[in-house]
Amino acid sequence: MSVDVIDNDCNKTFDNSNLNTEDKTHTYNNMDELEKKIKNEVTRSEDIEKKLKEGEAREEALIKRITEKDKTNAKLNGVIEAYEKAIAELISEKEQQAQLHERQLQEVQADRDANYHHLTSLETTFSDLHVKYEKSKEMTSQLKSNEESLLAERKQMMDNLRLQEQRYDKMKNHAMQQLEIANKKLDTYAREHADETKKLKALLKKEEVSRVSMTEQLQQKSRENADLLKICEELIYGKGQGGSS
Numbered sequence: 170m171s172v173d174v175i176d177n178d179c180n181k182t183f184d185n186s187n188l189n190t191e192d193k194t195h196t197y198n199n200m201d202e203l204e205k206k207i208k209n210e211v212t213r214s215e216d217i218e219k220k221l222k223e224g225e226a227r228e229e230a231l232i233k234r235i236t237e238k239d240k241t242n243a244k245l246n247g248v249i250e251a252y253e254k255a256i257a258e259l260i261s262e263k264e265q266q267a268q269l270h271e272r273q274l275q276e277v278q279a280d281r282d283a284n285y286h287h288l289t290s291l292e293t294t295f296s297d298l299h300v301k302y303e304k305s306k307e308m309t310s311q312l313k314s315n316e317e318s319l320l321a322e323r324k325q326m327m328d329n330l331r332l333q334e335q336r337y338d339k340m341k342n343h344a345m346q347q348l349e350i351a352n353k354k355l356d357t358y359a360r361e362h363a364d365e366t367k368k369l370k371a372l373l374k375k376e377e378v379s380r381v382s383m384t385e386q387l388q389q390k391s392r393e394n395a396d397l398l399k400i401c402e403e404l405i406y407g408k409g410q411g412g413s414s
Contacts, residue, residue: 203401210394217387224376224383231369231376238362245355252348256341263337270326277319284312 287305 199404200401203397203404207394207397207401210390210397214387214390214394217383217390221380221383221387224380228373228376231373235366235369238365242358242362245351245358249348249351249355252344252351256344256348259337259340259344263333266330266333270330273326274323277316277323280319281316284309284316 287308
């Protein structure tokens with residue numbers, strides 16, 4: 170029931186009654202006061218509804234911010250996984266190169282041992298096989314040359330291996346530094362996210378409590394409005410019956 174409806178009902182009731190002038194004046198004064206109270210309560214109810222809508226909007230904004238924080242953390246986790254994968258690949262490549270160089274070195278040593286064994290056998294039969302010795306001597310010279318070449322290649326390979334190791338160490342140090350920086354940033358983001366989440370949850374809880382309180386206030390005001398309307402109707406119809414009698 171609106172204030173205008175109440176006013177019309179009151180006017181109709183007083184037009185159809187035979188109240189004297191003093192009773193009418195007193196009743197009109199009471200009606201004006203009730204009308205003011207009702208308007209005030211309606212205004213307050215509208216304010217409460219407006220605050221409830223604002224609280225719901227703030228709650229949606231807070232939930233959106235939490236979702237964005239979670240997406241940022243997921244991106245950081247992807248960067249860290251990429252760094253870890255790159256480091257694992259570098260370690261695997263170094264191990265493969267080390268194994269290859271070791272196999273080549275073993276082959277060179279095996280050839281050297283076989284050649285020395287063959288040279289010893291030739292020297293033992295030198296007196297009987299002088300011609301063969303000369304050939305073997307040439308072969309030995311060639312083998313020594315090959316050994317020197319192989320040793321030089323081995324040295325070059327070792328130098329290359331050291332360069333590879335130095336390059337690997339540099340890359341590893343750089344990757345570790347980047348990983349450490351990323352971990353620090355991740356820790357910072359995690360702490361900030363945790364703090365922000367706590368704040369947002371606290372604000373959300375506060376908004377929920379405020380919304381519940383406002384809802385209770387609105388229900389209380391609605392009950393009070395209903396009581397006021399009931400009192401108004403009782404006054405109107407009570408006065409009307411009193412005047413008629």
